[in-house]
Amino acid sequence: MLHPILPIARYTLLEALRNRLLWLALILVAAGLAFTQFLQQVAITESNEMQAALLAALVRVGSVFMLASFVVTSMVREFNDKVMELILSRPMRRSSYFFGKLAGYAALALALALISSLPLAMFAPAPQVALWGLSLACELLIITAFALFCVLSLTQVISALAAVAGFYLLSRSISALQIMAANPLSDALSLGQHVVNFVIDAIAFLLPGLDRMTQTGWLIYSAPSPSEIIGVLAQTAVYLLLLCGAALFDLQRKNF
Amino acid sequence: MRDERPLSHVSGPVLALLAAGLALQIGLHAAAPQARAKGADLLPPPATTLLRLASLGEPIALAKILMLRLQAFDYQSGSKVPYKNLDYARVEAWLSRILELDPEGQYPLLAASRLYAEVPDEARQRSMLDFVYRAFLQDPNRRWPWLAHATFLAKHRLKDMDLALKYAAALHTYITATDVPAWASTMEIFIREDLNELETARVMIGGLLASGRITDRAELNFLDGRLREIEERLKQGGPRKR
Numbered sequence: 001m002l003h004p005i006l007p008i009a010r011y012t013l014l015e016a017l018r019n020r021l022l023w024l025a026l027i028l029v030a031a032g033l034a035f036t037q038f039l040q041q042v043a044i045t046e047s048n049e050m051q052a053a054l055l056a057a058l059v060r061v062g063s064v065f066m067l068a069s070f071v072v073t074s075m076v077r078e079f080n081d082k083v084m085e086l087i088l089s090r091p092m093r094r095s096s097y098f099f100g101k102l103a104g105y106a107a108l109a110l111a112l113a114l115i116s117s118l119p120l121a122m123f124a125p126a127p128q129v130a131l132w133g134l135s136l137a138c139e140l141l142i143i144t145a146f147a148l149f150c151v152l153s154l155t156q157v158i159s160a161l162a163a164v165a166g167f168y169l170l171s172r173s174i175s176a177l178q179i180m181a182a183n184p185l186s187d188a189l190s191l192g193q194h195v196v197n198f199v200i201d202a203i204a205f206l207l208p209g210l211d212r213m214t215q216t217g218w219l220i221y222s223a224p225s226p227s228e229i230i231g232v233l234a235q236t237a238v239y240l241l242l243l244c245g246a247a248l249f250d251l252q253r254k255n256f
Numbered sequence: 257m258r259d260e261r262p263l264s265h266v267s268g269p270v271l272a273l274l275a276a277g278l279a280l281q282i283g284l285h286a287a288a289p290q291a292r293a294k295g296a297d298l299l300p301p302p303a304t305t306l307l308r309l310a311s312l313g314e315p316i317a318l319a320k321i322l323m324l325r326l327q328a329f330d331y332q333s334g335s336k337v338p339y340k341n342l343d344y345a346r347v348e349a350w351l352s353r354i355l356e357l358d359p360e361g362q363y364p365l366l367a368a369s370r371l372y373a374e375v376p377d378e379a380r381q382r383s384m385l386d387f388v389y390r391a392f393l394q395d396p397n398r399r400w401p402w403l404a405h406a407t408f409l410a411k412h413r414l415k416d417m418d419l420a421l422k423y424a425a426a427l428h429t430y431i432t433a434t435d436v437p438a439w440a441s442t443m444e445i446f447i448r449e450d451l452n453e454l455e456t457a458r459v460m461i462g463g464l465l466a467s468g469r470i471t472d473r474a475e476l477n478f479l480d481g482r483l484r485e486i487e488e489r490l491k492q493g494g495p496r497k498r
Contacts, residue, residue, distance in 0.1 A: 095270070178290075179328045205285045212288075231288065238284050242277030248270040255259045 004092045005100040012074070012104025021070055021108065025063065025115045032058040033119060049220040052123035056216050059116035060136060064143050067112055068164040071105050071147035076157050085256050094251050098148075102244070105144045113137035124219040131224055135214040138236035142208055143168065145243035153250045170203070171210040178204055208239045298329050298346050301353045311357065319358035326350050327367065344380045347372060348387050355391060365391055365402040373409055382419075385410060389423060396430035403427055404440050411447065421447045428460075438464070438475060449486065458486045 016022070035058070036051040078084045087097055117133030124132075146167055150160040181197045213232050218224045224232075301307070301322075311318035329342060351364040351372075365388055373384035385406045392403040403423050411420035424444035431441050442464060448457040461483045465476065 176325065176328060180324055205282050208281075209285075209288060234284060238277065238280040241273060242281050245270060245274030245277045249266055249274050252266045252270055253260045253263070255261055 004090075004096045005103060008087070008097060008100025009103035009107065012101055013107050015074055016070060016104070016108045019070065019074075021066060022111060022115065024066060025112050028062045028066070029055075029059060029115060029119050032062070048123045052120055052219045053216045055123070056120055056132065056214075056219055059120075060139075060214055063112045063116050063136065063140060064168060067105070067109055067140055068143055068147045068161065068168075070108070071144055072151045072157055072160045072164065075101070075148065075151040076155065076160070079155055088256065095248055098152075098244075098248055098251055102145060102148055105148065106141055109140035109144045110137050113140055120219060125223075128219055128223045131229060132214060132218050134229070135218070135224070135232050138232050139210060139213050141236055142210070142239050142243070145240050145247070149243050149247040149250070152247050152254075167207070168210065171207045173211065174200070174204045174207050175209070175211050208235050298326075298342060298350070300346055301350045304353055304356045307353060307357060315357040316361070319354045319361055320363075322350065322354050322357070323361075323363045323367070326354070342372075344372070344383050348383065351387065352391075359395065360398065362399070362402075365399055369402040369405045369409070373406065374413075378414060381409065381414060385414075385419070385423075389426065392426065393430065396426075397433035397436065400427055400431050400436055400440050404443065407443055407447070411450075417447065417451050421451065438472075442479070445482075449482075454486050454490050458483060458490065461486070 032055045036054045039054060040047040040051045075084075084097070088094060113133050113136045116136060117129055120132065121129045143164065147160065147164045150163040150167075154160045154163065177200055181193075181200045209231075212228070213235070215224070302310075307318060307322075308315055326347070329347075348368075351368055354364045355361065368384050368391075369388045373381050373388070375381060388399075388402050388406045392399045396403075404427060407420050407423040407427065410416050410423060414420075421444065424447045428441045428444040442460075445457045445460045445464070448454075448460070461479050465479060465483070
């Protein structure tokens, strides 16, 4: 089974390199460094912390955006050029194709996490940066798998990107939404509020806890506890399992 | 409807993978600690200019979101003593920022006068009432309802008649809009009456009636009745102006 997966992964990674995605990541980091350096000059105190926090937030969102855009546009191009159909016409399983693409994008996600984390070591202790980078890699893996699932199901750039953006924003804010919904100003909850709370709680069950991942506080205050890191790893593993299942379910039902 | 193969085409391992992933995700979420807002988590707000930059040209939308976020720190689930852990200086700073982002928004002042100012802690009540007072002075014709409520709180909760009089006098002095109900600007009269400043109250009611600002017949009759009542008390030797 590994035989077709590795070449597909390799060509996916090659496509990313030829799209100059890693150069783009380096440019993002350089621009982020320049921007935060400017802000650091203005800061009266905690200048290192400020630079670390702003750069971390910038590269985190930038990496997610670049990766999701690349996964979606690259897959849509494969649909349109009939590359996918060509590959699937070969004697191979659809799951091999899926895992090959996922492996290629995942390697790219790891490279992006590395490029994003390294400059932060200038402003924060290396062990903390390493844990932050590990968490970013996990976050990017989830985004990769979700973007792949969306594009396989929706097959359109705009709808897939919108779905990924919605998923990312919701996953990062669902805890805050739950707190707001659970603590209304009046003691008596109306039926409508009960329904809204139920829907929010149900959505929360299906979303990964991205708000608990890749926290800036890990860089500038204290390193994450072992339980937090285990939580991040467990969440990533479980969610990748779920997304792989969902994407393969959709791919196996697809008629070409 | 999409052209799809029937469900029977999905292999068993994929269905098992999907089911296992779903079950594990639900289990993991259920096992994870529930998020709780803690008073200590309320950090000082960033500068208004930074917030404006972060709003990407949508300061009003950002103000609404920030208000909801601040609210999430308020009424904590299971706690019947709300706000007890909140740093009121920070709450006030957040409310100020939100007002600066959305000066026409009433939510921060509603929260200040009706939520944060109603805690069973006099110092916190006073700080919130003072915030409402300062905000009122910036836009009296729009923000008067909250200072009117603050006047009520000062009088009945804090039992601080001087403070209530200060707020009521501000309502009387600074409200210029004609669509504001007269009771708001006449609160000062009744507080002065309660303070036995009968002469001043008499002069104020007389001036109000003469100004023609009161047009409602029932209100005119009510104020006229109060005027006569005050005059009667003055004749009987009631206290004069303080």
